[in-house]
Amino acid sequence: MDLTPLNIALMVLASTAAGLVDAIVGGGGLIMVPSLFGLFPQAVPATLLGTNKAASIWGTAWSAWQYAQRVKLPSARLMGALVATVLGSVVGAWLATRVPADRFRAALPVVLAAVxxxxxxxxxxxHTHLPHWSARTEALIATAIGGVIGFYDGVFGPGTGSFFVFALVRALGWDFLHASAAAKRLNFATNAAALAWFIPHGHVVWALALPMAAANVLGSSIGTRLALRHGAGFVRVAFLVVVGALICKTGFDAWMR
Known part of the structure; x- marks a missing residue:
């Protein structure tokens, strides 16, 4: 990889922006992954994806911790979702080595447009946090959400955070702020599962990942504070903007193929 000072500086800027967006509603990969592939076209794709995960997991962890200080979540009911997310991600990653991602790429903009x-x-x-299920039912639904979206993240990935937010809002009756706080925990689990494969196989460039990680934490801190300060209405607007951008990006990618 051509780690010139300019390339590192550009990725630090991209990582800061990605951390900010991701902390509010997910979708940071929309910024980070194209930036990495654009600046380092000769690099092995797995190495770029591993470097992205090694940087973004720190911002996700920091954001999850900040949300935990201000947003009360039913942690016990999310344990099954965390486990299912990791297992789904591992199974999806295994399947991704055997099934081409073209079908997912073609369907993604349609699904995002529906959302x-x-x-x-x-x-x-x-807008309003109104959980309407019993504790047991909510835990089961959250576990199913974790398994399905974790599987998608392992197979393909773009928009995972936004899918988590939408699913928790729609299926559980949560507001966007609580859903975004929970999505950070689930996203951390998927990132950790991916890194358990990327790191031992040498697919992380630490000289790039570490400055990107610091920048991602900075952006994540800003994004989380904005979400906490302005509430669910602000997060909803950010969700619509980010998903709209994802529709354009994934639609263009599918059309170009």
Whole structure:
């Protein structure tokens, strides 16, 4: 990899922006992954993805900790979701080595457009935190969400954080702020599962990942404070903006192929 001072500086800027966006509603990979592939076109893709995970996991962890100080979550009910997320991610990663991602790439903009349209149509969606299931049922639904989206993250990945947020809002009746706080924990689990494979196989460039990690934590801190200060309505608007950008990006990628 061509680790010139300019390339490192550009990735530090990209990582800061990604941390900010990801802390609010997910979607930081929309910034980080294209930046890495654009600046280092000759690098092995697995190494770029591993370096991205090694940097972003720190911002995700910092954001999860900040949310935990201010947003009360039913941690016991999320334990099954965390386990299912990791298992789903591992199974998805294994399947990704055997099934081409083209089918996922083609379907993704359509699915994202449906999520975006539904959120825009339901103007009350995610404004108020109104869980409506029993503790047992909520835990089971959260576990199913973790398994399905964790599997998707292992197979393909783009928009994972945003899918977590939408699923928790729609299925559990949570507001966008609580859903975003929970999504950080689940995203941390998927990143950790991926790194358990990337690191032993040497697919992390630490000379780049470490300054990116510091920048990602900075951006994550800013993004989390903005979300906590402005509440669920702000996170909902950010969700629509980020998912709209994901639709454009994934639609363009699918069309180019």
């Amino acid at each position: 975006w349209g539904y959120t825009l149509w339901r103007k009350d969606l995610g």
